[in-house]
Amino acid sequence: MSRIAALALNTFREAVRNKVLYILLMFALLLLALTYFFSQGALHEQLRVIRDVGLVGIEVIGALIAIFIGVNLVYKELDRKTVFALIPKPIHRWEFVLGKYLGMLVTLAVLMAIMAVTLFAVLWLGAQVFGGDNDNGTVLRAILLVFGEVAVITAVAVLFSSFSSPILSGALTLGIFVVGHFTPELRELIAKVESTPLRVFLRGAVRLFPDLHLFYVSGSMVGGQVVSVHGSYIDWSYVALAGGYGALYGACAIVLAMLIFSRRDFV
Amino acid sequence: MTAIVEAEKLQKTFALGFFRKKVRAVEDVSFTVEKNEIFGFLGPNGAGKTTTLKMLMGLIFPSRGQARIFGRPVSERAVKQRLGFLPENPYFYDYLSGIELLDLMGHLFGLRRAERRRRARALIERVGLGRAGDLALRKYSKGMLQRLGIAQALINEPELVVLDEPMSGLDPIGRKEIRDLVVELKHEGKTVLFSTHILSDVELVCDRVAIVVGGRMRDVGPLKQLLSPRLIDTELVLEKDGALEPVRLPPDADVDAAVKEALAAGKKIVSVAPRKESLEDLFVREVDSADVGGGAERVKLKGRDKDKAS
Numbered sequence: 001m002s003r004i005a006a007l008a009l010n011t012f013r014e015a016v017r018n019k020v021l022y023i024l025l026m027f028a029l030l031l032l033a034l035t036y037f038f039s040q041g042a043l044h045e046q047l048r049v050i051r052d053v054g055l056v057g058i059e060v061i062g063a064l065i066a067i068f069i070g071v072n073l074v075y076k077e078l079d080r081k082t083v084f085a086l087i088p089k090p091i092h093r094w095e096f097v098l099g100k101y102l103g104m105l106v107t108l109a110v111l112m113a114i115m116a117v118t119l120f121a122v123l124w125l126g127a128q129v130f131g132g133d134n135d136n137g138t139v140l141r142a143i144l145l146v147f148g149e150v151a152v153i154t155a156v157a158v159l160f161s162s163f164s165s166p167i168l169s170g171a172l173t174l175g176i177f178v179v180g181h182f183t184p185e186l187r188e189l190i191a192k193v194e195s196t197p198l199r200v201f202l203r204g205a206v207r208l209f210p211d212l213h214l215f216y217v218s219g220s221m222v223g224g225q226v227v228s229v230h231g232s233y234i235d236w237s238y239v240a241l242a243g244g245y246g247a248l249y250g251a252c253a254i255v256l257a258m259l260i261f262s263r264r265d266f267v
Numbered sequence: 268m269t270a271i272v273e274a275e276k277l278q279k280t281f282a283l284g285f286f287r288k289k290v291r292a293v294e295d296v297s298f299t300v301e302k303n304e305i306f307g308f309l310g311p312n313g314a315g316k317t318t319t320l321k322m323l324m325g326l327i328f329p330s331r332g333q334a335r336i337f338g339r340p341v342s343e344r345a346v347k348q349r350l351g352f353l354p355e356n357p358y359f360y361d362y363l364s365g366i367e368l369l370d371l372m373g374h375l376f377g378l379r380r381a382e383r384r385r386r387a388r389a390l391i392e393r394v395g396l397g398r399a400g401d402l403a404l405r406k407y408s409k410g411m412l413q414r415l416g417i418a419q420a421l422i423n424e425p426e427l428v429v430l431d432e433p434m435s436g437l438d439p440i441g442r443k444e445i446r447d448l449v450v451e452l453k454h455e456g457k458t459v460l461f462s463t464h465i466l467s468d469v470e471l472v473c474d475r476v477a478i479v480v481g482g483r484m485r486d487v488g489p490l491k492q493l494l495s496p497r498l499i500d501t502e503l504v505l506e507k508d509g510a511l512e513p514v515r516l517p518p519d520a521d522v523d524a525a526v527k528e529a530l531a532a533g534k535k536i537v538s539v540a541p542r543k544e545s546l547e548d549l550f551v552r553e554v555d556s557a558d559v560g561g562g563a564e565r566v567k568l569k570g571r572d573k574d575k576a577s
Contacts, residue, residue, distance in 0.1 A: 006374035010360070017362040084354035085419060088324040089375040090347040266326040267281070267318075 003091045004099040011103025012110075015069060024068075025111060028061040032118045036126060046130040047123060048230050054119040055142050059216065062112055062150040063177055069107070070157025071169035073100050074261065083266055094258040101158050101254050108150055116143045138233045142218065145239060148246035149215035153177055155250035155257075156210065162257040162264075180212030210249050214242045271427050271458045272300035272323065276332035279318050292318045293482045296332075300427075300460050300475075305453050307473035308462040311554060315482035316462040317355050320431050323460075324352050336427060348376065351425035355432045355462075357416035361405035365396055365415050368404065369422055376423040383422075390418040395444060409436035417445065421452075428452055430461035434468055446472050466546045478550065480557035486549070494544045504537040505529050511537065 015021055035053040039046035074097065077083040086096065120136060127134045156176055160169035179186070186206050193199040213220070218228050222238065279293040293315040300306040310316045321327040323334050325341045336346045359368050366387050373383035391400040394414040399407065407415065413436045420428055433449070434442045449472050452459050463469060469476055470490065477487040486493050501522050503514040512534070516525055526536060544552075 002377060003375050006371060010363075010371055013367075014360065014362055081354070081356075081358040082360055084321075084326060085352070085357060085359060085372075085416070086375070087326055088347060088350070088352040089372065090344040090377075091375055092344070263328075265281075265328060266321070 004095050004102065007091070007096060007099025008103035008106060011073070011100050012106050015104070015107040018069075021065065021069070021107075021111075024061060024065055025114065028057060028111075028115050029118050031057045031061070032115060032122055035119075036122050039126060039130070047126050047132045047134055050119075050123055050126050051139060051142075051230060054122065055139070055146065055218075058112060058115045058119065058143060059146045059149065061115070062108060062146060063153055065111060066104075066108060066150045066154040067157050067170055067173050067177070070104060070154045071161050071166045071173060073104060073158050074161040074257070075164070075166055075169065078264075078266065081266075087266060093262040097158070097162065097254065097258045097261050101155065101257075104154050104158070105151055108154065109147065112143065112147050112150070116140070119143075135233075141234060141236065141239050145215040145217070145234075145242055148239075148243050149212050152180075152210045152212065152215075152246045152250050152253075155253035159253045159257040159260075162260045176209055177212065180210045181216070183209060183211045183213050211245070214245060269302045270299040271302050271337060272298075272306075272460060273335045273338075274298050274319070274323065274332070275334070277319060277322055277329050277334060278331040279315075279322060279327060280330045291482060293322070296479065296482070296484045298477050298484060298487050300458060302458055303453060303456055304458060304474040305449060305472050306458075306460045307469035307476045308460065308479065309464065309466070309469050309476055309550065310462075310479040311464055314464075314479045316464075316479055317431055318482075319479065320429060320460075320462055324429065348423065349425055350427040350429060351420035351423060353416045353420040353428075353430040353433055356409075356435060357412055357419075359404050359412065359415065359419075362403060364403055365391055365400045365407070365418075368415065369419055372419045373422045378423070386422055386424075387418075390421055393421075394418045394448070395441075410438065410441055413437055414441070414445075417448070425457065427458045427460070430459065432463055433461050434463060434465060442468070466550060470546050476546075478553050480554050483557065485553040485557060490546065494546065494549055496543060499542045499544060499548070502538070502540045502542055503529070504540075505534040506537050507532075507534045 032054050035050045035057070038053055039049040077086075077100075083096075087093065116139075119139065123134045123136075123139065126132075153173065153176075157169060157173045160172050164172070183206060187203070190199055190202045190206060193202060217234060217238075218230075219226065222234055275297050277293055277296040278291070280289050280291045282288065283290050296315070296319055308316050308320070318327060322329045323336065323341055325347075334341050337349060339346050360371075363371065366384075369387035369390060370380075370383050373386060378386070388400070391397060394417050396411060396414050396418070399411060404412065404415070413433070417430070417433060420430065430449075433445050437445060446468060449459050449461065461468075473490065475487070475489050476493060478485045478493075498518040500518055501516040501520065503516060503522070503525060505512045505514060514525070514529075516522060522539065522541075526539065529536060
């Protein structure tokens with residue numbers, strides 16, 4: 001565990017010393033701050049606008065950071081040959097991959113915590129100025145779901161990073177991010193396919209993609225009713241279930257990355 | 268004597284390019300490294316030295332053959348705990364300082380924080396980086412990175428130290444310092460295996476030498492045994508009227524008669540030096556015979572081809 005922690009800490013250190021990360025974070029904080037001004041045009045709906053724009057902003061920025069850093073996580077070690085000094089140390093190759101991923105998760109958690117605090121601050125300010133109720137618990141559950149989604153995206157990015165270049169990995173991960181948000185629609189389309197073998201194949205193929213729709217359910221049907229961050233939202237048990245799904249999917253992606261990494265020649 | 272390193276019929280074949288052309292980089296390499304010796308792994312560029320060392324370090328999987336260190340497979344963590352490795356042209360995390368890098372490496376060996384810090388400071392001084400320990404590695408020169416690489420190879424006080432081209436990037440003073448360090452390590456009871464293509468490094472410090480050319484082992488043993496005792500020629504340096512005149516006498520020449528003849532001609536004798544086979548002569552001989560006899564292909568892997576392996 002100590003070795004994995006050392007690698008995770010080093011990954012976190014690398015991230016926080018990366019200037020590009022600060023630019024993305026500043027952009028995110030600026031966007032969140034600007035939601036206050038965006039909301040001023042929405043009569044009686046200011047808090048709604050702040051919540052919507054803020055949560056989408058956190059999701060998009062979080063996903064971008066996950067993809068941008070995730071696809072380089074393993075690849076950079078191979079390309080810059082820093083792995084040559086590490087693999088002969090008393091660590092298993094799988095510990096190396098896991099340490100990198102956990103370090104990335106810690107980085108994302110810190111970044112999202114900063115963004116969350118900023119959003120809460122803007123919502124509080126909005127509630128003071130425009131009036132209205134703001135349920136921080138609902139927003140917190142929504143942010144935790146976003147974190148679960150970002151953790152899955154990161155695992156996918158790390159998997160691709162273990163055998164592919166950053167450009168290809170980035171394109172593939174972005175593709176999975178987009179497709180993952182449309183899994184209910186894809187399932188509806190597949191259900192209309194007449195050919196049974198093709199339908200079965202496509203159903204299986206869609207199951208390989210992560211169902212990212214689970215992590216952004218505001219405006220969707222859950223348990224027979226429409227949920228929304230502006231009113232009746234999902235409860236903590238849903239967060240736990242979605243988190244469990246994310247952990248399982250992420251674990252599968254990381255295990256696959258470990259297997260690929262364990263058989264590589266570092267030439 | 269107890270063999271610390273045992274390489275048995277190691278072979279590595281790479282599949283390169285789009286058509287996966289098979290290239291044999293190392294073929295049938297076998298050698299042992301005994302406890303507390305300095306073993307030199309000598310060969311020209313592309314001979315397979317780094318590939319062989321990487322197979323020993325678990326960075327590359329052999330296509331055939333096996334390697335054991337301390338009598339155990341190289342992949343075991345208990346083995347890695349007792350060895351230190353300097354890769355060729357080492358690359359480290361440029362956002363870390365020298366001390367931070369050594370701290371990370373020490374952490375991977377399970378050292379406690381206080382011990383890591385103590386050893387890091389001591390090693391920074393030992394390799395001559397005293398004033399640069401807190402600088403970010405992106406500001407290090409190639410020679411400084413090389414020294415830091417040696418320091419990280421010693422953080423765990425290993426029993427076996429494997430150095431791939433340790434003198435690379437160093438000036439003559441730096442090279443001497445590293446040679447002295449290698450000898451120090453032997454006096455501390457450690458075993459050192461290092462690869463190089465610089466003959467003088469081997470001549471000055473090694474107990475035994477292996478010469479690898481074209482991916483094949485050509486010779487292995489103590490240097491004195493590898494070198495032929497046969498006289499190659501005798502170099503006679505004469506002087507007359509301030510001008511030096513070197514003369515090479517064949518091995519069967521009467522040197523006494525040649526000296527008497529020179530003196531009779533009014534020349535001064537500056538030096539008489541019988542020349543036996545040097546390491547350079549042996550090295551050139553081995554390279555020439557490898558080119559004639561063939562063997563594993565000389566491979567300098569770079570770029571995407573490096574990622575293909577079989």
